[in-house]
Amino acid sequence: MAEVDFMSVLHKSTQRDYLARVNDNEYPKARAAELAKRFDYDYWDGDRRVCYGGYRYLAGRWEKVARSMVDHYDLPSSPKILDIGCGKAYLLYDFLKVLPDCQVYGIDSSEYAISNSKEEIRDRLTLGNAVNLPWPDNYFDLVISINTLHCLHANELNSALREMERVGKHNKYLCVESWRNQSEKANLLYWQVTCEAFNTPDAWQWWFKLTGYTGDHSFIYFE
Template structure:
């Protein structure tokens, strides 16, 4: 089953991006696609986010809450809010979440309902490539807006295979948005949004991550 069968083209009028429709199927696909490493990758992403005990964290495009729950374990006495445009996928997220410091709400990356400077950490994984290019800049501006001064940003994005055969297989399974993911634009977009201290790296098998912060000091 390809990822395209689990996604809808703009079923929610609140966004022009793709949304997940079948949460259970998406989790199965993720487990297979990551070759059993999905948990390890998401735990490492939670560490790289810089989230710590007591922080308030926003996970944008949270899907079934896989990364959201790992972030909740890291912040302990803090809170994590996962937002996603698909009410259906959030039903599965709530059903599979046992962490009491973790909540979910319908929301879109390019127009967040959160107030200015209300989170210590903003994270997202495998989300930006689902947005049309013209909305990615707007989504990054929203991430900057809701972060407190000194707050931290984590982006995890799909890293296409370097070889032609692998890339062709990825396109057949997932579609062109992942196979042609322009990762070279990610760090410049983050910088243009106003973030500083930008770092990046790779997590096996498929993830390119970017970390950054919002300049200033938390009062």
């Protein structure tokens, strides 16, 4: 297990006004979170004050992440790649640009996201939950989960980490939100709308050890 940063290149490119989000009159934090937790239109394509404000495919944005992962991991020919919490599957689509012979699979609990995913690979996506993955043991050559598992409550997180470990062979990577000091904790609380697992890096390491997760990881901080 190692800490490997694939995500800072995207996370740090976004400017955030933490106080504006938490103090908005039309979408106060509780209302924004209530809408976002449905993972429906408002979360993906609604007002920016709720979440993404229009989650559209941008050529090259996710390709750099996919390329970094392909360069880092020693994958076999025609590897099977699973994205847990794939959303609209833009990353999976860009994996095919970088590694045309790969077999991509995605799972997400949002029916809206899958219905509005990249049409070219929509038949590779499954509506489901991270706590019960419908694939056999050691099925995938690379399993990834980006900005998803921190949305789970403790009982679900326990199951999801064990499932991620179960279906992957060796190469696994997850990215979750975290905090190292009270400033980052406050910013995370102000900005997030779906987070349920507010863990420090040490607490995340405790979860990994508890569940037997052996893959790589990285943390997103709201500095």
